[in-house]
């Protein structure tokens with residue numbers, strides 16, 4: 001994990017990039033500029049929709065890439081048998097929106113239980 005200073009510097013860089021995307025969203029929503037009939041609430045509606053979509057895309061991409069790091073098999077936490085993993089999708093609510101987590105889940109035929117390698121250490 002990066003140092004706190006490096007993390008804050010990176011967060012600031014990403015905020016600047018996203019602010020640029022916000023300007024692009026404004027041009028996309030109103031190619032000729034917002035007319036005088038457009039309210040602040042109208043503008044906010046476009047911004048919030050874009051924000052929620054951005055959160056969804058970012059969280060799903062990062063968690064999906066993390067899930068792939070578990071590979072195709074994992075040991076059952078109860079008996080240690082190596083079991084195949086499959087990716088399951090789970091809808092979650094995150095700060096700023098909704099997302100679908102695509103996480104690996106194993107099923108141990110011996111113990112007749114499902115387990116999530118990503119939660120190792122969080123259970124038992």
Ligand SMILES: [Zn+2]
Nearest residue numbers: 076079108111
């Ligand atoms: Zn087992």
